[in-house]
């Protein structure tokens with residue numbers, strides 16, 4: 001059992017199957033490069049505290065840089081897989097000992113895998129949260145670019161509630177709505193990335209801190225943290241940052257899922273509101289005519305997976321005593337796979353969305369179908385002095401009559417309601433809106449401008 005970091009107090013070797021069951025190496029390889037960085041932080045703590053010589057620190061730093069390069073080119077993974085390592089911490093430690101000899105044997109002084117994995121996960125969360133923020137902002141930018149075009153064209157959409165025609169809106173309102181949900185997602189990611197720079201767990205050791213004079217400030221500084229963590233027991237068991245990361249991924253994925261549902265329906269011939277490029281469509285193995293919007297269906301499903309993964313990760317910690325317990329390895333696995341799948345879904349959404357072409361003419365032509373101007377007529381009747389109840393009933397009766405006669409609401413209906421000037425067409429409905437935040441073109445333009453400012457501020461913070 002050469003790969004293990006312990007063994008002196010054991011009289012016999014572990015059951016190989018149980019060791020394999022307990023190994024997190026497969027998952028850990030996704031975070032190996034952050035674990036190598038984490039070790040560089042620990043070298044700074046050892047050196048700053050005078051626990052190792054400057055020469056040893058230089059040898060260890062060189063070895064860890066070699067390991068980082070081997071992780072980047074894939075050779076470290078190939079080397080580690082198939083050996084009996086419990087985790088990436090043991091694998092990197094073994095490789096460092098191969099490269100650095102005696103100095104390599106000094107690396108693990110005053111450190112536990114408990115403070116190590118807690119630190120590595122924060123470094124991982126920082127980068128993944130930044131990636132998530134960039135993806136969310138890219139999607140928001142695509143939405144607002146398209147919103148600007150749709151606003152210029154005054155493209156109309158019969159917006160629905162219960163999937164029934166409700167009221168005419170600008171397509172730009174829908175696109176700006178989607179942009180706003182992704183801006184909120186970006187804000188969550190940015191806040192997770194910031195939280196992941198606050199407290200460095202290194203030096204917390206197994207759970208109680210260390211009797212070695214580790215320079216925790218140096219470790220925190222090298223790894224870009226504001227300060228060392230204040231409580232060793234909390235630091236080794238706390239997974240709030242990665243749970244918040246997974247939550248942000250889940251929320252963004254759910255936003256993409258909801259938009260995907262609408263895009264899937266809009267791509268059907270029955271709607272015909274959008275056309276998806278061949279590049280983002282797939283065919284049927286049987287039906288020669290099919291063009292399916294698979295990426296959006298998969299993203300719709302990815303939302304469900306991310307909810308399950310988040311719930312599983314939180315559940316894995318629920319009821320767990322403070323400090324490190326091995327269940328946290330399950331938490332870590334769920335986080336790594338959940339974040340990987342969720343960010344992949346966001347990237348797919350971004351790519352597929354760029355292949356959507358809106359059928360501005362068809363959408364606008366159908367915006368009045370289903371008596372979507374009825375509410376505007378009722379509003380006009382109220383403004384003329386009627387109560388809400390009276391107006392609702394009177395317009396409802398006009399809708400019933402029009403439906404029986406197989407025609408839309410028209411100027412004659414408006415006249416009979418005593419509001420001859422009221423809008424009976426979808427564009428008139430949109431132009432008649434007066435509240436801030438409404439679908440009126442001026443309100444939508446203001447919202448797009450504001451959203452773009454928020455996006456610019458968030459992007460600036462990321463660069």
Ligand code: ARG
Pocket residue numbers: 024086087089113114117324326328329332
């Ligand atoms: N493989 C472990 C994990 O992923 C690393 C920490 C193990 N700590 C321990 N005391 N066994 O959580």
